[in-house]
Amino acid sequence: MKVTLTPSMGTTKAFSFDPPISPLPRQVTHGILEQIFDKEPHNFPVAMALADSYMELEQVEDACQTRLDCATLIFDLIESLPDNENIEIDMNTPDNLAVIMTIYLSAIDHYSIGDYEMAAAMLEMILEMDVEDHLGANNYLAFAYAALGENDGVEEQCKIMMPTPQTKELLRTITKHSANPDAPVSDNVKELLENPTDDHKIMLEPLTLTHKSLFAE
16 A cells, blocks of 8 residues: 655646555445445545545544544655655646645644644645645644744745735734733734634634633733
């Protein structure tokens, strides 16, 4: 069982699976997905479907572990490559997209439990592979950097994302609070924290546990 990178369109790469992975069956059941994944732990489309099935069964831990197991295969692959190796992926094939999506969802899994360091590492790898950021990884990465108190990372992401002034102020406030829980919070940010948009709410929910002082103002 092996995952490698092979040349694709232009300078991009594609993931190659050895042995070849089975396609998703037309009639998908949880049991069938488990059987395929047991035999093919490098089958990312099946892993995604299996993780979704676990979520429907409210087996969240199993869903997260399935995604993480697959993401680890790609971590190991990337670590085996030379430092200057181009790993931009051709995003126009379903198998490649399934790989990137699985890693992205695993990054969100880690972010949601406050493991910002692992989330950031995964998101950074995704952005090396998906340079056009089809999945919106930059947004999660900005908040992960803020939660880690990495000011330079936040500012770099702001240049890429060009967020609204309110989001930028929120990110900078989170960054300051990561280093100093007593840092002041402006009225604008207090309003955002009390009445977050749907997008901000997703990003802020883990911080209510890991950065409690931010919400105690």
